Amino acid sequence: xxxxxxxxxxxxxxxxxxxxxxxxxxxxxxxxxxxxxxxxxxxxxxxxxxxxxxxxxxxxxxxxxxxxxxxxxxxxxxxxxxxxxxxxxxxxxxxxxxxxxxxxxxxxxxxxxxxxxxxxxxxxxxxxxxxxxxxxxxxxxxxxxxxxxxxxxxxxxxxxxxxxxxxxxxxxxxxxxxxxxxxxxxxxxxxxxxxxxxxxxxxxxxxxxxxxxxxxxxxxxxxxxxxxxxxxxxxxxxxxxxxxx
Amino acid sequence: xxxxxxxxxxxxxxxxxxxxxxxxxxxxxxxxxxxxxxxxxxxxxxxxxxxxxxxxxxxxxxxxxxxxxxxxxxxxxxxxxxxxxxxxxxxxxxxxxxxxxxxxxxxxxxxxxxxxxxxxxxxxxxxxxxxxxxxxxxxxxxxxxxxxxxxxxxxxxxxxxxxxxxxxxxxxxxxxxxxxxxxxxxxxxxxxxxxxxxxxxxxxxxxxxxxxxxxxxxxxxxxxxxxxxxxxxxxxxxxxxxxxxxxxxxxxxxxxxxxxxxxxxxxxxxxxxxxxxxxxxxxxxxxxxxxxxxxxxxxxxxxxxxxxxxxxxxxxxxxxxxxxxxxxxxxxxxxxxxxx
Numbered sequence: 001x002x003x004x005x006x007x008x009x010x011x012x013x014x015x016x017x018x019x020x021x022x023x024x025x026x027x028x029x030x031x032x033x034x035x036x037x038x039x040x041x042x043x044x045x046x047x048x049x050x051x052x053x054x055x056x057x058x059x060x061x062x063x064x065x066x067x068x069x070x071x072x073x074x075x076x077x078x079x080x081x082x083x084x085x086x087x088x089x090x091x092x093x094x095x096x097x098x099x100x101x102x103x104x105x106x107x108x109x110x111x112x113x114x115x116x117x118x119x120x121x122x123x124x125x126x127x128x129x130x131x132x133x134x135x136x137x138x139x140x141x142x143x144x145x146x147x148x149x150x151x152x153x154x155x156x157x158x159x160x161x162x163x164x165x166x167x168x169x170x171x172x173x174x175x176x177x178x179x180x181x182x183x184x185x186x187x188x189x190x191x192x193x194x195x196x197x198x199x200x201x202x203x204x205x206x207x208x209x210x211x212x213x214x215x216x217x218x219x220x221x222x223x224x225x226x227x228x229x230x231x232x233x234x235x236x237x238x239x240x241x242x243x244x245x
Numbered sequence: 246x247x248x249x250x251x252x253x254x255x256x257x258x259x260x261x262x263x264x265x266x267x268x269x270x271x272x273x274x275x276x277x278x279x280x281x282x283x284x285x286x287x288x289x290x291x292x293x294x295x296x297x298x299x300x301x302x303x304x305x306x307x308x309x310x311x312x313x314x315x316x317x318x319x320x321x322x323x324x325x326x327x328x329x330x331x332x333x334x335x336x337x338x339x340x341x342x343x344x345x346x347x348x349x350x351x352x353x354x355x356x357x358x359x360x361x362x363x364x365x366x367x368x369x370x371x372x373x374x375x376x377x378x379x380x381x382x383x384x385x386x387x388x389x390x391x392x393x394x395x396x397x398x399x400x401x402x403x404x405x406x407x408x409x410x411x412x413x414x415x416x417x418x419x420x421x422x423x424x425x426x427x428x429x430x431x432x433x434x435x436x437x438x439x440x441x442x443x444x445x446x447x448x449x450x451x452x453x454x455x456x457x458x459x460x461x462x463x464x465x466x467x468x469x470x471x472x473x474x475x476x477x478x479x480x481x482x483x484x485x486x487x488x489x490x491x492x493x494x495x496x497x498x499x500x501x502x503x504x505x506x507x508x509x510x511x512x513x514x515x516x517x518x519x520x521x522x523x524x525x526x527x528x529x530x531x532x533x534x535x536x537x538x539x540x541x542x543x544x545x546x547x548x549x550x551x552x553x554x555x556x557x558x559x560x561x562x563x564x565x566x567x568x569x570x571x572x573x574x575x576x577x578x579x580x581x582x583x584x585x
Contacts, residue, residue: 052477078479090474092467094582102460103467106479109460152478 003066005030005160005191006051011060011070013043013050013215020046022215023060028160028208033182033192035206035223037199037237043215044195045087048162051193052084053077064160083153087164087195091145093138097129100137104152114155122151125181143174150181154190161185161192167201179204199237203227211236268579272543279551287432292550298438300546301445302507304539306500307523308452309493315469315533315582317486319381320391323399324523325516327494330372330402331365331501332511333410336417338364346420354420358502365502366495372402373494377487403513414512417505441503448496449539456535465489469533469582525564529571531578540579544571 004027013021021043028034036044049055051062053074062070069077078084092100098111101119108114123130126147132140137148146166153161167175175198182205186192196202202209206223219226219236226232276293283289310324338361339346345357380398384390419437426433456462464485468475472482504519505511526545530537545564552563559566571579 054473054477073481074473074476075479075481078477084477086474086477090471090477092470092474094470095463095467099463099466103463103475104478 002030004028005065006193007061007063008047008051009061009063011047011050011057011062013046013055014058015046015055020215021050021057024050024212024215024217026210026217026220028191028193030159030191031189032207033186033194033205034208034210035202036193036195036210036212037197037202038212039238040197042212044212045164046215047212048084048086048164048193048195051077051162052082081159083158083161085149085153085161085163085166087168089145089149091137091140091149093136095137096134097137097140097148098133100148100152101129101155104155107156118155118157122155125184126151143170143177146170146174146178147181150178150185154185157190159191161190162195163192164195165197166194167196167198175201199233265580268537268540271540271579272547275544275547275551279547279555282555283551287430288554290429290432291434292554293547294434294438294442296547296550297543298435298441298445298546299507299549300543301441301449302500302503303519303522303526303545304445304542305448305503306497306519307526307538307542308448308535309489309496310523311527311530311533311535311538312465312469312489313486313493314527316465316472316482316489317385318388319385319490320388321376321381321395322392322520323376323380323395323402324493324497325518325520326376326399326402326406327369327373327497327516328501328504328519329406329511329513329516331369331498332417332505332515333406333415333501333513334365334368334498335361335502335505336410336415336511339417339420346418349421351422354422358420358423362499362502365498367498369498369501370491370495373491373497374487376494377490381490399517403517406513410513412513414510416510418509419506423506437506441507444503448499449535452535461485461488466582522564525568529568529578531575531581533582534578534580537578537580537582541571 006026006028008024008026011021011024012019024043024047026036026047036047038044046055050057053069053072053076057070060070061068064077064080064082067080069080072080092103095103102108102111102114105114128140128144128147129151132144137145140148150163150166153163166178170178179201182192186205194202194206203223203226209219209221209223209226210217211219219232226236279292280286280289283292306324306328310321313319313321339357342357342361345353348354376398380394381391384394423437423440426435427439456466464475464480468482468485475482501516504515508515522545526541527538529544530539530541544567548563548567549560552560575581
């Protein structure tokens with residue numbers, strides 16, 4: 001079995017006086033999509049932000065490709081190859097779609113220096129980006145912003161993509177588009193750590209799953225096992241697939 | 246799908262979007278409203294040009310301040326000290342080059358003025374670096390402390406300027422070729438005001454180009470909106486901020502030279518005196534917005550000059566009134582820099 005690309009061991013995070021993560025253990029295997037599930041306030045977003053260094057881990061270790069990264073600043077973590085799509089998408093509303101993409105292409109100083117083939121591949125994944133290429137990103141719909149956020153994160157190949165609730169607030173048809181795009185993205189063997197509350201969305205994409213509660217990972221295993229075990233779903237998530245299909 | 250030869254080709258084939266041009270009509274509207282009130286066309290032209298010149302100098306000074314606030318939410322009430330330092334540096338440099346400034350030759354005048362401006366920018370930029378490191382860095386994210394400590398820093402720096410140059414006003418005469426007016430029929434336009442307008446336009450064009458056409462400019466605009474996301478993309482916003490702070494301080498130094506020459510004297514308190522105008526300008530413009538700052542500065546310059554002519558007693562509060570009117574229309578300023 002290969003080594004995990006990302007590994008969290010006993011990670012604790014405090015935000016001010018609040019103790020949010022209580023010893024998170026998590027492994028993300030290369031080339032797979034790991035889904036982090038859990039109710040509101042379980043610590044999913046905090047886990048992603050702690051991995052990115054936006055909030056510092058107060059204890060525990062986070063290793064990426066065998067290197068401890070928990071003490072690094074966010075830009076250094078990004079330079080290691082982690083791309084982050086936050087829950088609010090982090091779109092620069094005053095910048096055009098093109099400028100948002102150029103900003104994420106760290107190696108390109110000008111639009112002409114962006115990888116045209118990769119850009120074209122992204123246009124295939126998210127056609128709306130091409131249509132609204134010169135438009136201010138703030139004018140895009142919620143679904144288009146989400147597509148821009150994901151496209152921006154992968155404008156250059158990144159070994160690990162962290163995505164926080166991409167389906168939140170989106171119409172079902174848009175969610176289907178996202179699922180198709182993520183499926184194609186998985187074929188490129190991009191490793192993804194996805195935070196989701198929408199189990200129906202997550203089960204269609206995830207290879208592995210980790211369920212969080214009260215700042216801890218309370219279950220980790222394959223998505224197929226969770227999907228096939230309604231009792232486990234009921235126990236961990238308080239739901240059954242029947243209510244989501 | 247056909248692979249494009251270049252991403253630039255994609256841009257050329259797509260329609261552009263409409264931009265908010267309504268605020269651009271404010272300046273001509275303001276000038277046209279003032280014309281019948283002033284009565285004389287030549288006086289109106291003179292006042293309008295004086296207002297634009299004043300506005301350009303204020304823009305040069307305020308541009309750095311608005312970006313500093315936009316990028317890091319830093320309220321730097323000590324910005325005036327960079328103006329004062331720039332003006333006093335110009336006094337020292339031009340004083341030592343009197344042979345050049347007293348010559349009627351424009352070239353000889355420029356040989357003195359350009360180094361004075363560069364020296365002022367270097368000194369103000371260096372002070373800006375010290376200011377950021379020692380005074381502002383410890384109070385990131387603490388607005389009240391920022392206001393107090395930057396004002397305190399300015400008081401200390403002004404006292405140090407008094408130690409070096411004295412507490413009295415020092416004359417800063419215009420170089421010979423900058424004196425006098427150009428006559429267009431019955432309309433007189435002071436040469437120095439013309440120079441101020443040209444320099445202001447050049448600075449605006451440079452800033453506009455940097456912000457809209459370069460990656461650094463893109464980062465600054467993005468950082469104004471959401472600095473956390475900029476860091477997540479792998480850029481160090483702190484370094485960018487220091488660069489902007491130093492550049493903004495240097496521009497304030499340049500503005501100090503121009504303001505000193507405009508007033509033809511410098512005092513240690515000149516920076517503090519103009520601080521209120523700066524904040525009016527950046528609030529009117531929308532904090533963090535260079536375009537808004539440019540328009541706001543020109544409006545403040547025009548209103549100041551028109552009101553000074555039409556109703557001198559009202560002139561003191563004219564800019565406050567302008568700010569109130571603009572904020573009633575657009576509470577976030579003319580061109581707000583949207584924060585995440």
